[in-house]
Amino acid sequence: MPTFLCSACGTSYPPADSPPSACPICDDERQFVPEAGQAWITREKLASRHNIAWRLHEPDLFSIHTVPAFAINQRAFLLRTPHGNVLWDCIALLDEATKEIVQGLGGLSAIAISHPHYYTTMQDWSRAFGHVPIYLHAADREWIMRPAPEIRLWEGDTLEIAPDITLIRLGGHFPGGTVLHWARPHDGAGVLLSGDVIQVAADVRRVSFLWSYPNMMPLPAREVRRIGEALAPWRYDRIYGAFVGKDVKSDAQAVVARSIERYAQLLT
Known part of the structure:
Protein backbone atom coordinates (compact mmCIF):
# COMPACT_ATOMS: atom_id res chain seq x y z
CA MET A 1 0.00 0.00 0.00
CA PRO A 2 1.28 3.51 -0.72
CA THR A 3 2.32 6.05 1.88
CA PHE A 4 0.45 9.31 1.30
CA LEU A 5 1.88 12.73 2.14
CA CYS A 6 -0.09 15.91 2.68
CA SER A 7 0.84 18.27 -0.15
CA ALA A 8 0.33 21.33 2.06
CA CYS A 9 2.58 20.38 5.00
CA GLY A 10 4.43 17.23 3.92
CA THR A 11 3.23 15.07 6.81
CA SER A 12 3.22 11.34 6.05
CA TYR A 13 0.46 8.96 7.09
CA PRO A 14 0.39 5.17 7.60
CA PRO A 15 0.26 3.11 4.38
CA ALA A 16 -3.27 2.77 3.04
CA ASP A 17 -5.14 2.10 -0.19
CA SER A 18 -6.41 5.69 -0.27
CA PRO A 19 -5.34 8.97 1.35
CA PRO A 20 -6.81 10.17 4.66
CA SER A 21 -9.96 12.24 4.60
CA ALA A 22 -8.17 15.18 6.22
CA CYS A 23 -4.82 16.31 7.60
CA PRO A 24 -5.21 17.27 11.27
CA ILE A 25 -1.98 19.27 11.16
CA CYS A 26 -3.36 21.47 8.36
CA ASP A 27 -6.77 21.72 10.05
CA ASP A 28 -5.02 23.28 13.06
CA GLU A 29 -4.88 27.11 13.10
CA ARG A 30 -1.08 27.07 13.03
CA GLN A 31 -1.18 25.68 9.48
CA PHE A 32 -3.89 25.85 6.80
CA VAL A 33 -5.79 23.90 4.18
CA PRO A 34 -5.17 25.51 0.78
CA GLU A 35 -8.10 27.26 -0.89
CA ALA A 36 -8.18 24.55 -3.55
CA GLY A 37 -8.67 21.95 -0.83
CA GLN A 38 -6.70 19.14 0.75
CA ALA A 39 -4.39 17.31 -1.68
CA TRP A 40 -2.13 14.29 -1.38
CA ILE A 41 0.94 12.85 -3.06
CA THR A 42 2.76 9.53 -2.71
CA ARG A 43 6.45 9.29 -1.84
CA GLU A 44 7.16 7.89 -5.29
CA LYS A 45 5.48 10.76 -7.14
CA LEU A 46 7.25 13.28 -4.96
CA ALA A 47 10.61 11.71 -5.81
CA SER A 48 9.81 11.74 -9.54
CA ARG A 49 9.11 15.49 -9.53
CA HIS A 50 11.60 16.93 -7.05
CA ASN A 51 15.24 16.79 -5.98
CA ILE A 52 17.23 17.75 -2.90
CA ALA A 53 19.68 20.66 -2.93
CA TRP A 54 22.65 20.75 -0.55
CA ARG A 55 24.62 23.63 0.94
CA LEU A 56 27.64 23.72 3.26
CA HIS A 57 27.25 26.64 5.71
CA GLU A 58 30.34 26.13 7.80
CA PRO A 59 32.58 23.19 8.62
CA ASP A 60 30.43 20.15 9.51
CA LEU A 61 27.08 21.90 8.98
CA PHE A 62 25.06 21.20 5.82
CA SER A 63 21.51 22.19 4.93
CA ILE A 64 19.15 20.44 2.53
CA HIS A 65 15.93 21.59 0.92
CA THR A 66 13.55 20.40 -1.79
CA VAL A 67 13.59 21.82 -5.32
CA PRO A 68 11.25 22.85 -6.72
CA ALA A 69 9.59 23.88 -3.47
CA PHE A 70 7.24 21.42 -1.80
CA ALA A 71 4.75 21.94 1.05
CA ILE A 72 6.07 24.34 3.74
CA ASN A 73 9.48 24.28 2.03
CA GLN A 74 11.58 24.25 5.18
CA ARG A 75 15.16 23.10 5.16
CA ALA A 76 16.78 20.46 7.34
CA PHE A 77 20.38 20.33 8.57
CA LEU A 78 22.96 17.60 8.79
CA LEU A 79 25.39 18.24 11.64
CA ARG A 80 28.59 16.18 11.62
CA THR A 81 30.16 15.39 14.98
CA PRO A 82 32.89 13.02 16.17
CA HIS A 83 30.16 11.10 18.01
CA GLY A 84 27.86 10.61 15.01
CA ASN A 85 25.85 12.79 12.68
CA VAL A 86 22.55 14.44 13.61
CA LEU A 87 19.73 15.34 11.25
CA TRP A 88 17.99 18.45 12.55
CA ASP A 89 14.42 18.88 11.34
CA CYS A 90 13.24 16.91 8.34
CA ILE A 91 11.96 17.28 4.80
CA ALA A 92 9.43 15.04 3.08
CA LEU A 93 11.65 13.95 0.20
CA LEU A 94 14.45 11.41 0.63
CA ASP A 95 16.01 10.71 -2.77
CA GLU A 96 18.63 8.15 -3.75
CA ALA A 97 21.36 10.75 -4.23
CA THR A 98 20.83 12.03 -0.70
CA LYS A 99 21.02 8.52 0.72
CA GLU A 100 24.41 8.12 -0.92
CA ILE A 101 25.65 11.52 0.24
CA VAL A 102 24.56 10.99 3.84
CA GLN A 103 26.21 7.57 3.92
CA GLY A 104 29.37 9.09 2.48
CA LEU A 105 29.35 11.70 5.26
CA GLY A 106 29.14 8.97 7.90
CA GLY A 107 25.44 8.16 8.08
CA LEU A 108 23.17 9.29 10.91
CA SER A 109 23.17 8.54 14.61
CA ALA A 110 20.07 10.58 15.54
CA ILE A 111 17.24 12.72 14.23
CA ALA A 112 15.75 15.60 16.22
CA ILE A 113 12.84 17.78 15.10
CA SER A 114 11.77 21.21 16.26
CA HIS A 115 7.98 20.86 16.01
CA PRO A 116 5.20 18.89 14.26
CA HIS A 117 5.16 20.86 10.99
CA TYR A 118 8.51 19.27 10.15
CA TYR A 119 7.83 15.66 11.16
CA THR A 120 7.13 14.86 7.45
CA THR A 121 8.77 11.49 6.61
CA MET A 122 11.02 11.23 9.66
CA GLN A 123 10.18 7.52 9.87
CA ASP A 124 11.64 6.87 6.40
CA TRP A 125 14.80 8.83 7.17
CA SER A 126 15.34 6.84 10.36
CA ARG A 127 14.90 3.48 8.68
CA ALA A 128 17.08 4.40 5.69
CA PHE A 129 20.03 4.97 8.04
CA GLY A 130 19.75 2.03 10.40
CA HIS A 131 16.61 2.80 12.45
CA VAL A 132 18.27 5.68 14.29
CA PRO A 133 16.30 7.31 17.15
CA ILE A 134 13.99 10.23 16.41
CA TYR A 135 13.84 12.69 19.31
CA LEU A 136 10.52 14.54 19.68
CA HIS A 137 9.29 16.41 22.71
CA ALA A 138 6.52 14.56 24.52
CA ALA A 139 4.38 17.71 24.75
CA ASP A 140 3.69 17.35 21.00
CA ARG A 141 2.91 13.63 20.94
CA GLU A 142 -0.68 14.20 19.74
CA TRP A 143 0.65 15.43 16.37
CA ILE A 144 2.45 12.21 15.46
CA MET A 145 0.35 11.03 12.54
CA ARG A 146 2.44 7.95 11.72
CA PRO A 147 3.70 6.18 14.86
CA ALA A 148 7.04 4.39 14.65
CA PRO A 149 9.17 2.44 17.15
CA GLU A 150 12.15 4.68 16.40
CA ILE A 151 10.43 7.70 17.99
CA ARG A 152 11.83 8.66 21.40
CA LEU A 153 9.61 11.05 23.33
CA TRP A 154 11.57 13.15 25.78
CA GLU A 155 10.37 15.35 28.61
CA GLY A 156 11.72 18.30 30.53
CA ASP A 157 13.51 21.37 29.22
CA THR A 158 16.81 20.01 27.86
CA LEU A 159 18.21 16.81 26.43
CA GLU A 160 21.82 16.20 25.41
CA ILE A 161 21.67 13.79 22.47
CA ALA A 162 25.45 13.81 21.88
CA PRO A 163 28.40 15.58 23.51
CA ASP A 164 27.97 19.35 22.92
CA ILE A 165 24.60 18.81 21.14
CA THR A 166 21.63 19.78 23.32
CA LEU A 167 17.93 20.07 22.58
CA ILE A 168 16.24 22.97 24.40
CA ARG A 169 12.47 23.08 24.73
CA LEU A 170 11.28 26.66 24.34
CA GLY A 171 7.59 26.12 23.57
CA GLY A 172 5.84 29.05 21.95
CA HIS A 173 4.80 28.00 18.44
CA PHE A 174 4.01 24.51 19.86
CA PRO A 175 4.18 23.38 23.51
CA GLY A 176 7.14 21.14 22.69
CA GLY A 177 8.83 23.62 20.37
CA THR A 178 12.55 22.84 20.44
CA VAL A 179 15.81 24.35 19.24
CA LEU A 180 19.21 22.66 18.93
CA HIS A 181 22.31 24.12 20.56
CA TRP A 182 25.71 23.17 19.12
CA ALA A 183 28.30 24.17 21.68
CA ARG A 184 31.50 23.55 19.73
CA PRO A 185 31.43 24.48 16.06
CA HIS A 186 34.77 25.05 14.32
CA ASP A 187 35.35 28.42 16.04
CA GLY A 188 33.86 27.44 19.40
CA ALA A 189 31.39 30.33 19.29
CA GLY A 190 28.16 28.35 19.56
CA VAL A 191 25.35 27.80 17.02
CA LEU A 192 21.58 27.63 17.40
CA LEU A 193 19.44 25.71 14.91
CA SER A 194 16.04 27.24 15.50
CA GLY A 195 13.48 25.86 13.05
CA ASP A 196 10.77 28.48 13.25
CA VAL A 197 10.43 28.28 17.02
CA ILE A 198 12.66 31.35 16.69
CA GLN A 199 11.94 32.73 13.21
CA VAL A 200 14.75 34.59 11.47
CA ALA A 201 13.07 37.59 9.85
CA ALA A 202 13.43 39.13 6.38
CA ASP A 203 15.86 41.52 8.00
CA VAL A 204 18.25 38.88 9.31
CA ARG A 205 19.30 41.26 12.08
CA ARG A 206 15.95 40.42 13.68
CA TYR A 213 2.98 31.95 10.92
CA PRO A 214 0.65 31.50 7.92
CA ASN A 215 -2.26 33.06 9.81
CA MET A 216 -0.09 35.76 11.47
CA MET A 217 -1.28 35.13 15.03
CA PRO A 218 1.18 36.41 17.66
CA LEU A 219 2.38 34.94 20.90
CA PRO A 220 1.77 36.90 24.12
CA ALA A 221 4.64 39.17 25.16
CA ARG A 222 4.99 37.24 28.43
CA GLU A 223 5.54 34.01 26.49
CA VAL A 224 8.23 35.58 24.32
CA ARG A 225 9.99 36.96 27.39
CA ARG A 226 9.88 33.48 28.92
CA ILE A 227 11.54 32.08 25.80
CA GLY A 228 14.27 34.68 26.17
CA GLU A 229 14.82 33.70 29.79
CA ALA A 230 15.07 30.02 28.84
CA LEU A 231 17.74 30.82 26.23
CA ALA A 232 19.72 33.23 28.41
CA PRO A 233 22.15 30.63 29.88
CA TRP A 234 23.17 29.35 26.44
CA ARG A 235 26.07 30.85 24.47
CA TYR A 236 25.69 31.16 20.68
CA ASP A 237 26.94 33.49 17.99
CA ARG A 238 24.94 32.28 14.97
CA ILE A 239 21.39 31.14 14.23
CA TYR A 240 20.28 29.06 11.26
CA GLY A 241 16.53 29.25 10.77
CA ALA A 242 13.99 27.12 8.96
CA PHE A 243 14.20 28.68 5.51
CA VAL A 244 16.83 29.31 2.88
CA GLY A 245 18.77 32.51 3.56
CA LYS A 246 17.40 32.94 7.07
CA ASP A 247 20.72 32.99 8.93
CA VAL A 248 21.95 35.31 11.67
CA LYS A 249 25.66 35.18 10.98
CA SER A 250 27.03 36.97 14.03
CA ASP A 251 26.07 38.45 17.42
CA ALA A 252 22.96 36.26 17.51
CA GLN A 253 22.42 36.44 21.28
CA ALA A 254 22.17 40.22 21.10
CA VAL A 255 19.87 39.96 18.07
CA VAL A 256 17.49 37.71 20.04
CA ALA A 257 17.55 39.96 23.11
CA ARG A 258 16.81 43.12 21.10
CA SER A 259 14.09 41.40 19.12
CA ILE A 260 12.34 40.15 22.25
CA GLU A 261 12.31 43.62 23.78
CA ARG A 262 10.94 45.20 20.63
CA TYR A 263 8.29 42.48 20.25
CA ALA A 264 7.13 43.01 23.83
CA GLN A 265 6.99 46.80 23.37
CA LEU A 266 4.75 46.47 20.33
CA LEU A 267 2.30 44.23 22.18
CA THR A 268 2.07 46.46 25.24
Whole structure:
Protein backbone atom coordinates (compact mmCIF):
# COMPACT_ATOMS: atom_id res chain seq x y z
CA MET A 1 0.00 0.00 0.00
CA PRO A 2 1.28 3.51 -0.72
CA THR A 3 2.32 6.05 1.88
CA PHE A 4 0.45 9.31 1.30
CA LEU A 5 1.88 12.73 2.14
CA CYS A 6 -0.09 15.91 2.68
CA SER A 7 0.84 18.27 -0.15
CA ALA A 8 0.33 21.33 2.06
CA CYS A 9 2.58 20.38 5.00
CA GLY A 10 4.43 17.23 3.92
CA THR A 11 3.23 15.07 6.81
CA SER A 12 3.22 11.34 6.05
CA TYR A 13 0.46 8.96 7.09
CA PRO A 14 0.39 5.17 7.60
CA PRO A 15 0.26 3.11 4.38
CA ALA A 16 -3.27 2.77 3.04
CA ASP A 17 -5.14 2.10 -0.19
CA SER A 18 -6.41 5.69 -0.27
CA PRO A 19 -5.34 8.97 1.35
CA PRO A 20 -6.81 10.17 4.66
CA SER A 21 -9.96 12.24 4.60
CA ALA A 22 -8.17 15.18 6.22
CA CYS A 23 -4.82 16.31 7.60
CA PRO A 24 -5.21 17.27 11.27
CA ILE A 25 -1.98 19.27 11.16
CA CYS A 26 -3.36 21.47 8.36
CA ASP A 27 -6.77 21.72 10.05
CA ASP A 28 -5.02 23.28 13.06
CA GLU A 29 -4.88 27.11 13.10
CA ARG A 30 -1.08 27.07 13.03
CA GLN A 31 -1.18 25.68 9.48
CA PHE A 32 -3.89 25.85 6.80
CA VAL A 33 -5.79 23.90 4.18
CA PRO A 34 -5.17 25.51 0.78
CA GLU A 35 -8.10 27.26 -0.89
CA ALA A 36 -8.18 24.55 -3.55
CA GLY A 37 -8.67 21.95 -0.83
CA GLN A 38 -6.70 19.14 0.75
CA ALA A 39 -4.39 17.31 -1.68
CA TRP A 40 -2.13 14.29 -1.38
CA ILE A 41 0.94 12.85 -3.06
CA THR A 42 2.76 9.53 -2.71
CA ARG A 43 6.45 9.29 -1.84
CA GLU A 44 7.16 7.89 -5.29
CA LYS A 45 5.48 10.76 -7.14
CA LEU A 46 7.25 13.28 -4.96
CA ALA A 47 10.61 11.71 -5.81
CA SER A 48 9.81 11.74 -9.54
CA ARG A 49 9.11 15.49 -9.53
CA HIS A 50 11.60 16.93 -7.05
CA ASN A 51 15.24 16.79 -5.98
CA ILE A 52 17.23 17.75 -2.90
CA ALA A 53 19.68 20.66 -2.93
CA TRP A 54 22.65 20.75 -0.55
CA ARG A 55 24.62 23.63 0.94
CA LEU A 56 27.64 23.72 3.26
CA HIS A 57 27.25 26.64 5.71
CA GLU A 58 30.34 26.13 7.80
CA PRO A 59 32.58 23.19 8.62
CA ASP A 60 30.43 20.15 9.51
CA LEU A 61 27.08 21.90 8.98
CA PHE A 62 25.06 21.20 5.82
CA SER A 63 21.51 22.19 4.93
CA ILE A 64 19.15 20.44 2.53
CA HIS A 65 15.93 21.59 0.92
CA THR A 66 13.55 20.40 -1.79
CA VAL A 67 13.59 21.82 -5.32
CA PRO A 68 11.25 22.85 -6.72
CA ALA A 69 9.59 23.88 -3.47
CA PHE A 70 7.24 21.42 -1.80
CA ALA A 71 4.75 21.94 1.05
CA ILE A 72 6.07 24.34 3.74
CA ASN A 73 9.48 24.28 2.03
CA GLN A 74 11.58 24.25 5.18
CA ARG A 75 15.16 23.10 5.16
CA ALA A 76 16.78 20.46 7.34
CA PHE A 77 20.38 20.33 8.57
CA LEU A 78 22.96 17.60 8.79
CA LEU A 79 25.39 18.24 11.64
CA ARG A 80 28.59 16.18 11.62
CA THR A 81 30.16 15.39 14.98
CA PRO A 82 32.89 13.02 16.17
CA HIS A 83 30.16 11.10 18.01
CA GLY A 84 27.86 10.61 15.01
CA ASN A 85 25.85 12.79 12.68
CA VAL A 86 22.55 14.44 13.61
CA LEU A 87 19.73 15.34 11.25
CA TRP A 88 17.99 18.45 12.55
CA ASP A 89 14.42 18.88 11.34
CA CYS A 90 13.24 16.91 8.34
CA ILE A 91 11.96 17.28 4.80
CA ALA A 92 9.43 15.04 3.08
CA LEU A 93 11.65 13.95 0.20
CA LEU A 94 14.45 11.41 0.63
CA ASP A 95 16.01 10.71 -2.77
CA GLU A 96 18.63 8.15 -3.75
CA ALA A 97 21.36 10.75 -4.23
CA THR A 98 20.83 12.03 -0.70
CA LYS A 99 21.02 8.52 0.72
CA GLU A 100 24.41 8.12 -0.92
CA ILE A 101 25.65 11.52 0.24
CA VAL A 102 24.56 10.99 3.84
CA GLN A 103 26.21 7.57 3.92
CA GLY A 104 29.37 9.09 2.48
CA LEU A 105 29.35 11.70 5.26
CA GLY A 106 29.14 8.97 7.90
CA GLY A 107 25.44 8.16 8.08
CA LEU A 108 23.17 9.29 10.91
CA SER A 109 23.17 8.54 14.61
CA ALA A 110 20.07 10.58 15.54
CA ILE A 111 17.24 12.72 14.23
CA ALA A 112 15.75 15.60 16.22
CA ILE A 113 12.84 17.78 15.10
CA SER A 114 11.77 21.21 16.26
CA HIS A 115 7.98 20.86 16.01
CA PRO A 116 5.20 18.89 14.26
CA HIS A 117 5.16 20.86 10.99
CA TYR A 118 8.51 19.27 10.15
CA TYR A 119 7.83 15.66 11.16
CA THR A 120 7.13 14.86 7.45
CA THR A 121 8.77 11.49 6.61
CA MET A 122 11.02 11.23 9.66
CA GLN A 123 10.18 7.52 9.87
CA ASP A 124 11.64 6.87 6.40
CA TRP A 125 14.80 8.83 7.17
CA SER A 126 15.34 6.84 10.36
CA ARG A 127 14.90 3.48 8.68
CA ALA A 128 17.08 4.40 5.69
CA PHE A 129 20.03 4.97 8.04
CA GLY A 130 19.75 2.03 10.40
CA HIS A 131 16.61 2.80 12.45
CA VAL A 132 18.27 5.68 14.29
CA PRO A 133 16.30 7.31 17.15
CA ILE A 134 13.99 10.23 16.41
CA TYR A 135 13.84 12.69 19.31
CA LEU A 136 10.52 14.54 19.68
CA HIS A 137 9.29 16.41 22.71
CA ALA A 138 6.52 14.56 24.52
CA ALA A 139 4.38 17.71 24.75
CA ASP A 140 3.69 17.35 21.00
CA ARG A 141 2.91 13.63 20.94
CA GLU A 142 -0.68 14.20 19.74
CA TRP A 143 0.65 15.43 16.37
CA ILE A 144 2.45 12.21 15.46
CA MET A 145 0.35 11.03 12.54
CA ARG A 146 2.44 7.95 11.72
CA PRO A 147 3.70 6.18 14.86
CA ALA A 148 7.04 4.39 14.65
CA PRO A 149 9.17 2.44 17.15
CA GLU A 150 12.15 4.68 16.40
CA ILE A 151 10.43 7.70 17.99
CA ARG A 152 11.83 8.66 21.40
CA LEU A 153 9.61 11.05 23.33
CA TRP A 154 11.57 13.15 25.78
CA GLU A 155 10.37 15.35 28.61
CA GLY A 156 11.72 18.30 30.53
CA ASP A 157 13.51 21.37 29.22
CA THR A 158 16.81 20.01 27.86
CA LEU A 159 18.21 16.81 26.43
CA GLU A 160 21.82 16.20 25.41
CA ILE A 161 21.67 13.79 22.47
CA ALA A 162 25.45 13.81 21.88
CA PRO A 163 28.40 15.58 23.51
CA ASP A 164 27.97 19.35 22.92
CA ILE A 165 24.60 18.81 21.14
CA THR A 166 21.63 19.78 23.32
CA LEU A 167 17.93 20.07 22.58
CA ILE A 168 16.24 22.97 24.40
CA ARG A 169 12.47 23.08 24.73
CA LEU A 170 11.28 26.66 24.34
CA GLY A 171 7.59 26.12 23.57
CA GLY A 172 5.84 29.05 21.95
CA HIS A 173 4.80 28.00 18.44
CA PHE A 174 4.01 24.51 19.86
CA PRO A 175 4.18 23.38 23.51
CA GLY A 176 7.14 21.14 22.69
CA GLY A 177 8.83 23.62 20.37
CA THR A 178 12.55 22.84 20.44
CA VAL A 179 15.81 24.35 19.24
CA LEU A 180 19.21 22.66 18.93
CA HIS A 181 22.31 24.12 20.56
CA TRP A 182 25.71 23.17 19.12
CA ALA A 183 28.30 24.17 21.68
CA ARG A 184 31.50 23.55 19.73
CA PRO A 185 31.43 24.48 16.06
CA HIS A 186 34.77 25.05 14.32
CA ASP A 187 35.35 28.42 16.04
CA GLY A 188 33.86 27.44 19.40
CA ALA A 189 31.39 30.33 19.29
CA GLY A 190 28.16 28.35 19.56
CA VAL A 191 25.35 27.80 17.02
CA LEU A 192 21.58 27.63 17.40
CA LEU A 193 19.44 25.71 14.91
CA SER A 194 16.04 27.24 15.50
CA GLY A 195 13.48 25.86 13.05
CA ASP A 196 10.77 28.48 13.25
CA VAL A 197 10.43 28.28 17.02
CA ILE A 198 12.66 31.35 16.69
CA GLN A 199 11.94 32.73 13.21
CA VAL A 200 14.75 34.59 11.47
CA ALA A 201 13.07 37.59 9.85
CA ALA A 202 13.43 39.13 6.38
CA ASP A 203 15.86 41.52 8.00
CA VAL A 204 18.25 38.88 9.31
CA ARG A 205 19.30 41.26 12.08
CA ARG A 206 15.95 40.42 13.68
CA VAL A 207 14.04 37.36 14.83
CA SER A 208 10.39 36.96 15.70
CA PHE A 209 7.90 34.64 17.34
CA LEU A 210 4.37 33.67 16.34
CA TRP A 211 1.68 31.23 17.37
CA SER A 212 0.69 30.81 13.72
CA TYR A 213 2.98 31.95 10.92
CA PRO A 214 0.65 31.50 7.92
CA ASN A 215 -2.26 33.06 9.81
CA MET A 216 -0.09 35.76 11.47
CA MET A 217 -1.28 35.13 15.03
CA PRO A 218 1.18 36.41 17.66
CA LEU A 219 2.38 34.94 20.90
CA PRO A 220 1.77 36.90 24.12
CA ALA A 221 4.64 39.17 25.16
CA ARG A 222 4.99 37.24 28.43
CA GLU A 223 5.54 34.01 26.49
CA VAL A 224 8.23 35.58 24.32
CA ARG A 225 9.99 36.96 27.39
CA ARG A 226 9.88 33.48 28.92
CA ILE A 227 11.54 32.08 25.80
CA GLY A 228 14.27 34.68 26.17
CA GLU A 229 14.82 33.70 29.79
CA ALA A 230 15.07 30.02 28.84
CA LEU A 231 17.74 30.82 26.23
CA ALA A 232 19.72 33.23 28.41
CA PRO A 233 22.15 30.63 29.88
CA TRP A 234 23.17 29.35 26.44
CA ARG A 235 26.07 30.85 24.47
CA TYR A 236 25.69 31.16 20.68
CA ASP A 237 26.94 33.49 17.99
CA ARG A 238 24.94 32.28 14.97
CA ILE A 239 21.39 31.14 14.23
CA TYR A 240 20.28 29.06 11.26
CA GLY A 241 16.53 29.25 10.77
CA ALA A 242 13.99 27.12 8.96
CA PHE A 243 14.20 28.68 5.51
CA VAL A 244 16.83 29.31 2.88
CA GLY A 245 18.77 32.51 3.56
CA LYS A 246 17.40 32.94 7.07
CA ASP A 247 20.72 32.99 8.93
CA VAL A 248 21.95 35.31 11.67
CA LYS A 249 25.66 35.18 10.98
CA SER A 250 27.03 36.97 14.03
CA ASP A 251 26.07 38.45 17.42
CA ALA A 252 22.96 36.26 17.51
CA GLN A 253 22.42 36.44 21.28
CA ALA A 254 22.17 40.22 21.10
CA VAL A 255 19.87 39.96 18.07
CA VAL A 256 17.49 37.71 20.04
CA ALA A 257 17.55 39.96 23.11
CA ARG A 258 16.81 43.12 21.10
CA SER A 259 14.09 41.40 19.12
CA ILE A 260 12.34 40.15 22.25
CA GLU A 261 12.31 43.62 23.78
CA ARG A 262 10.94 45.20 20.63
CA TYR A 263 8.29 42.48 20.25
CA ALA A 264 7.13 43.01 23.83
CA GLN A 265 6.99 46.80 23.37
CA LEU A 266 4.75 46.47 20.33
CA LEU A 267 2.30 44.23 22.18
CA THR A 268 2.07 46.46 25.24
